[in-house]
Amino acid sequence: MKKLINAINDVVKEQLQGLAAAHPDLVKVSYxxxxxxxxxxxxxxxxxxxxxxxxxxxxxxxxxxxxxxxDGACPGEVFTSPTPDQIYACAQRVEGNAGVLMIVKNYxxxxxxxxxxxxxxxxxxxxxxxxxxxxxxxxxxxLYTAGRRGVGTTVLAEKIVGAAAEAGYDLDQCxxxxxxxxxxxxxxxxxxxxxxxxxxxxxxxxLGGTEFEFGIGIHGEPGRQRLPMQSxxxxxxxxxxxxxxxxxxxxxxxxxxxxxxxxxxxxFTDEPFxxxxxxxxxxxxxxxxxxxxLYIVYRKMAEMLEQRGLVILRNLVGPYITSLEMQGVxxxxxxxxxxxxxxxxxxxxxxxxxxxx
Amino acid sequence: MKKLINAINDVVKEQLQGLAAAHPDLVKVSYxxxxxxxxxxxxxxxxxxxxxxxxxxxxxxxxxxxxxxxDGACPGEVFTSPTPDQIYACAQRVEGNAGVLMIVKNYxxxxxxxxxxxxxxxxxxxxxxxxxxxxxxxxxxxLYTAGRRGVGTTVLAEKIVGAAAEAGYDLDQCxxxxxxxxxxxxxxxxxxxxxxxxxxxxxxxxLGGTEFEFGIGIHGEPGRQRLPMQSxxxxxxxxxxxxxxxxxxxxxxxxxxxxxxxxxxxxFTDEPFxxxxxxxxxxxxxxxxxxxxLYIVYRKMAEMLEQRGLVILRNLVGPYITSLEMQGVxxxxxxxxxxxxxxxxxxxxxxxxxxxx
Numbered sequence: 001m002k003k004l005i006n007a008i009n010d011v012v013k014e015q016l017q018g019l020a021a022a023h024p025d026l027v028k029v030s031y032x033x034x035x036x037x038x039x040x041x042x043x044x045x046x047x048x049x050x051x052x053x054x055x056x057x058x059x060x061x062x063x064x065x066x067x068x069x070x071d072g073a074c075p076g077e078v079f080t081s082p083t084p085d086q087i088y089a090c091a092q093r094v095e096g097n098a099g100v101l102m103i104v105k106n107y108x109x110x111x112x113x114x115x116x117x118x119x120x121x122x123x124x125x126x127x128x129x130x131x132x133x134x135x136x137x138x139x140x141x142x143l144y145t146a147g148r149r150g151v152g153t154t155v156l157a158e159k160i161v162g163a164a165a166e167a168g169y170d171l172d173q174c175x176x177x178x179x180x181x182x183x184x185x186x187x188x189x190x191x192x193x194x195x196x197x198x199x200x201x202x203x204x205x206x207l208g209g210t211e212f213e214f215g216i217g218i219h220g221e222p223g224r225q226r227l228p229m230q231s232x233x234x235x236x237x238x239x240x241x242x243x244x245x246x247x248x249x250x251x252x253x254x255x256x257x258x259x260x261x262x263x264x265x266x267x268f269t270d271e272p273f274x275x276x277x278x279x280x281x282x283x284x285x286x287x288x289x290x291x292x293x294l295y296i297v298y299r300k301m302a303e304m305l306e307q308r309g310l311v312i313l314r315n316l317v318g319p320y321i322t323s324l325e326m327q328g329v330x331x332x333x334x335x336x337x338x339x340x341x342x343x344x345x346x347x348x349x350x351x352x353x354x355x356x357x
Numbered sequence: 358m359k360k361l362i363n364a365i366n367d368v369v370k371e372q373l374q375g376l377a378a379a380h381p382d383l384v385k386v387s388y389x390x391x392x393x394x395x396x397x398x399x400x401x402x403x404x405x406x407x408x409x410x411x412x413x414x415x416x417x418x419x420x421x422x423x424x425x426x427x428d429g430a431c432p433g434e435v436f437t438s439p440t441p442d443q444i445y446a447c448a449q450r451v452e453g454n455a456g457v458l459m460i461v462k463n464y465x466x467x468x469x470x471x472x473x474x475x476x477x478x479x480x481x482x483x484x485x486x487x488x489x490x491x492x493x494x495x496x497x498x499x500l501y502t503a504g505r506r507g508v509g510t511t512v513l514a515e516k517i518v519g520a521a522a523e524a525g526y527d528l529d530q531c532x533x534x535x536x537x538x539x540x541x542x543x544x545x546x547x548x549x550x551x552x553x554x555x556x557x558x559x560x561x562x563x564l565g566g567t568e569f570e571f572g573i574g575i576h577g578e579p580g581r582q583r584l585p586m587q588s589x590x591x592x593x594x595x596x597x598x599x600x601x602x603x604x605x606x607x608x609x610x611x612x613x614x615x616x617x618x619x620x621x622x623x624x625f626t627d628e629p630f631x632x633x634x635x636x637x638x639x640x641x642x643x644x645x646x647x648x649x650x651l652y653i654v655y656r657k658m659a660e661m662l663e664q665r666g667l668v669i670l671r672n673l674v675g676p677y678i679t680s681l682e683m684q685g686v687x688x689x690x691x692x693x694x695x696x697x698x699x700x701x702x703x704x705x706x707x708x709x710x711x712x713x714x
Contacts, residue, residue, distance in 0.1 A: 002549045002566065004589040004650040004686060011653070014589075018652030021659045022672050058648040192359045209359065232361040232371075290644040290682050291415040291709075293361040295375030296368070302378045315379050317708075319676070325647050327682065329361060351674075352648075355711050 001201050003325075008198045012055045012075055019062055023351045026066040033083070035090035036062040037072040042096035047165040047174045048072065050090055051103040051158060053110050054079040056197070057218055059352025060155060060321045066350030067357065069162035070103075071096075078197050078324070079219045081109030087117035091128065099127030099171035103157055103178060105150030106134035111254075115263070118256055127171050131178040132253050133157055135185045135332065137246040138215030138223050147251060149217050152282050152332030153185030155320045156344075159353060163343035172258070181340065183251075183270045188242045189223070189330030190235055191216040191286060195323045214238060218286075218323045218330075232293070236300040239331050244273050244308055273333065275309025280344060282315065282332040287322035289329055294318065297329050305333075314344055320352065358558050360682075365555045369412045369432055376419055380708045383423040390440070392447035393419040394429040399453035404522040404531045405429065407447055408460040408515060410467050411436040413554070414575055416709025417512060417678045423707030424714065426519035427460075428453075435554050435681070436576045438466030444474035448485070456484030456528035460514055460535060462507025463491035468611075472620070475613055484528050488535040489610050490514055492542045492689065494603040495572030495580050504608060506574050509639050509689030510542030512677045513701075516710060520700035529615070538697065540608075540627045545599045546580070546687030547592055548573040548643060552680045571595060575643075575680050575687075589650070593657040596688050601630050601665055630690065632666030637701060639672065639689040644679035646686055651675065654686050662690075671701055677709065 005011050013031060020029040020036075027036050035052070042048065051061045052074030061073035071094035074082035091100045100121060104114045114130055121128040133150035142149060161178045169177065191213045194203035204220035207213060212235065215223025224242075250269040257264045273279075283298045285291070294317050305312055313336055321330070334340070347356030362368050370388065377386040377393075384393050392409070399405065408418045409431030418430035428451035431439035448457045457478060461471045471487055478485040490507035499506060518535045526534065548570045551560035561577035564570060569592065572580025581599075607626040614621045630636070640655045642648070651674050662669055670693055678687070691697070704713030 002569065002586050002684070004549070004592065004646060004654055006588045006590050006653070011649075014656055015649045015652040018654070018656035018659075018674075022652065022655050022674050056649065058652075063648070192361070212359065229359050231363045233363050235361065287647040288645045288682055288684075289361060290679055291420070291676065292368075292372045292413065292681070295372040295379065295415070296363070297361055297375070298379050299371055299375035302375075317375075317379050319648065322647055324649070325645055325684065327359070327645075349712075355706075356714065357712070 001196050003198060005198055011198050012077055016062065019351060026349065026351060030089065033086040033089045035072055035074045035086055036065045037090060037094050038065055041071055041094040043071065044096045045098050046096050047098045047169065047171050048094040048096055048100045049103065049162055049165050050094060050100060052082045052087060053105050054081060056324045057321050063352030064158050064350050068166050068346060068348035069158055069350045069353065078199065081107065081113050084113050084116035084120060087114060088120040091117065091121045095126055101161065101171060101174045101178065102130035103154065103161065104130050104132050105154050106132050106147055107144045107149065108146060129171055129175045129256055129258060131175055131182065133182050134251055135182060135187045136217065137186045137188050137243055142217055142221045144219060144221060151189065151218055152187040152284055152321055152330050153182055153334060156185060156280060156282060156332065156334050157181040159348060160340055160343040163346035166346065177339065181334065183268055184335035185332055186243045186246055187330055187332040188239045189216045189286065189328060190214050190239065191326055191328035193288060193327040194220055195287065195326035216328060218321060220323060220326065232296050233300045236297050237304065240301055240304045243331065243333055247272055273310060273335065278311045278313045278336050280314045280334040280336050281305065281312045283317045284321055284330045284332065285319035286326040286328035286330065287319055288325040288327040291318065294329060301331060313341060358553050360555060362555055368555050369434055373419065376708060383706065383708060387446065390443040390446045392429055392431045392443055393422045394447060394451050395422055398428050398451040400428065401453045402455050403453050404455045404526065404528050405451040405453055405457045406460065406519055406522050407451060407457060409439045409444060410462050411438060413681045414678050420709030421515050421707050425523050425703060425705035426515055426707045426710065435556065438464065438470050441470045441473035441477060444471060445477045448474065448478045452483055458518065458528060458531045458535065459487035460511065460518065461487050461489050462511050463489050463504055464501045464506065465503060486528055486532045486613055486615060488532055488539065490539050491608055492539060492544045494543045494545050494600055499574055499578045501576060501578060508546065508575055509544040509641055509678055509687050510539055510691060513542060513637060513639060513689065513691050514538040516705060517697055517700040519705065520703035523703065534696065538691065540625055541692035542689055543600045543603055544687055544689040545596045546573045546643065546685060547571050547596065548683055548685035550645060550684040551577055552644065552683035573685060575678060577680060577683065589653050590657045593654050594661065597658055597661045600688065600690055604629055630667060630692065635668045635670045635693050637671045637691040637693050638669045640674045641678055641687045641689065642676035643683040643685035643687065644676055645682040645684040648675065651686060658688060670698060
């Protein structure tokens with residue numbers, strides 16, 4: 001294992017120290033318990049948006065803390081969920097009298113720990129809500145998840161809901177926007193190489209020199225199938241088809257019912273993409289794939305979407321939700337409407353995403 | 358070789374097609390001859406800034422075309438200089454009656470081809486100037502270069518001079534700013550892995566599992582020495598020392614004398630960094646190193662600069678001048694003054710770098 005790291009136990013702490021040193025105007029870091037928060041938190045009267053999850057996906061989530069996006073982010077160890085006490089402390093720190101919205105990727109550990117944290121925050125008398133992101137069209141269940149995994153749509157949700165909160169949406173309105181973004185987004189990823197978790201010291205899996213994994217998760221979880229390596233166009237064709245040919249999807253989620261102060265099971269059935277849909281298209285590097293290849297992927301994806309009658313209104317191309325140094329790419333399509341576009345275009349200034357300011 | 362590419366001969370063309378498809382509001386692409394240019398070029402009355410070089414360093418240079426940075430960029434094949442006809446056509450396309458400034462990285466092929474192109478542009482009666490970037494403190498001469506190589510300072514120069522041109526600086530003033538930025542910047546890079554040039558099909562060099570290359574160039578040229586792998590802190594210490602302990606440097610450059618319409622040989626002797634210097638610090642991924650590790654590098658670099666009495670006023674952390682999928686990192690320090698800072702902070706909107714708009 002060759003990485004630019006020091007002691008394995010210090011990997012997460014030291015990258016947070018670097019983040020804080022590089023962006024003191026945007027973020028501060030609490031080390032015990034561990035969370036990243038807006039330098040100017042709490043922002044009074046604004047819904048506080050927090051997220052979190054295992055480290056190793058940078059810039060997500062700590063790199064998305066700042067103006068117009070997250071108020072706080074709770075990093076676990078690499079590929080390990082944050083604990084409830086981190087999330088609870090973070091929520092307390094950033095709450096600005098307008099409640100806390102938690103954006104949670106659908107991984108079993110994250111779901112449990114954010115649920116516990118929500119109950120702690122609620123017990124303190126704060127307004128709180130959480131929304132699950134489960135957008136990965138690759139697989140139904142997987143190693144770390146019941147139901148679909150939460151992947152690329154998380155980045156888009158953090159941007160869009162962040163802008164909604166900044167614009168003065170209240171907690172229920174922010175939750176509605178977040179729920180909509182999740183229901184409008186679908187993703188698929190592929191890996192050409194494995195990544196190496198520092199504490200493991202060896203690659204998570206071995207793909208060999210001639211195969212790729214189709215439908216990979218962001219922790220190197222197996223996907224749909226392992227296939228002989230193909231051209232970029234063939235791989236992108238499979239990816240775009242997997243998203244566009246993904247049928248109606250019924251998701252079951254446990255959601256907090258704020259009125260009755262209890263958890264309820266909800267189901268939503270979402271329609272597939274269809275011709276005429278306007279989308280935000282997000283081509284993401286898993287960490288080790290360079291930008292040049294992302295543009296080769298973008299080219300074929302754009303061509304296919306045009307053939308299928310979809311219109312790309314906005315796009316994002318780069319490494320935003322990664323798996324350490326894994327080579328691979330994911331595509332996320334998010335159906336958009338005027339509200340989503342308005343919040344997408346709104347100014348944002350975080351270490352990892354910035355425009356308009 | 359596993360890459361997200363199609364036919365090897367199409368790699369550069371297809372990534373340009375993707376760039377153009379993703380950013381039609383910012384850039385357009387000419388394919389014969391090949392160059393990227395501002396969608397609204399020519400910008401009348403503004404000095405036109407162009408650069409170029411081998412592909413494989415994305416987002417540099419095509420990703421830096423847009424508002425507040427480059428007007429045009431000429432990509433060669435991977436790690437291969439662009440030809441004079443590309444550069445000439447690009448200059449003609451973007452010239453807006455205020456002259457053309459070429460920013461050229463110091464590689465033998467680039468230097469020769471930009472010189473030829475400059476003469477062609479001059480013969481057409483246009484005002485033209487070129488400035489060489491030679492900031493790599495690692496080595497004096499190398500495989501592709503006489504004198505120091507042009508590396509990370511190029512990115513900073515394109516941003517700063519781009520803003521100067523946007524602010525109305527004339528050709529000679531833009532050239533002066535560019536010359537100053539080059540003389541104020543020093544860089545050093547390390548590689549943990551080789552990259553694979555598509556046409557070669559195998560890694561440029563073999564580092565093995567336990568070594569790193571200190572002082573690497575952006576084409577995988579050998580650096581100062583190959584060493585057993587060390588901790589991030591030890592490697593960063595070597596890197597920062599190499600920059601800060603780099604003595605006075607006398608560069609010899611062939612520069613176009615606009616008044617006498619001839620080439621002249623110039624020498625500049627530049628002072629080393631010293632306590633009290635204010636700098637822009639740039640921590641760059643060579644392509645395959647994830648952001649998490651860049652922040653671990655940033656942390657140690659910032660600590661050392663503070664110990665040595667230097668003050669970081671601005672920073673840039675991410676993959677901006679890459680070597681395909683190479684794992685590694687480079688550090689560039691740029692001494693700054695009020696003029697440099699003002700232009701650094703000015704709004705920019707390109708595919709690869711954006712703020713303030």
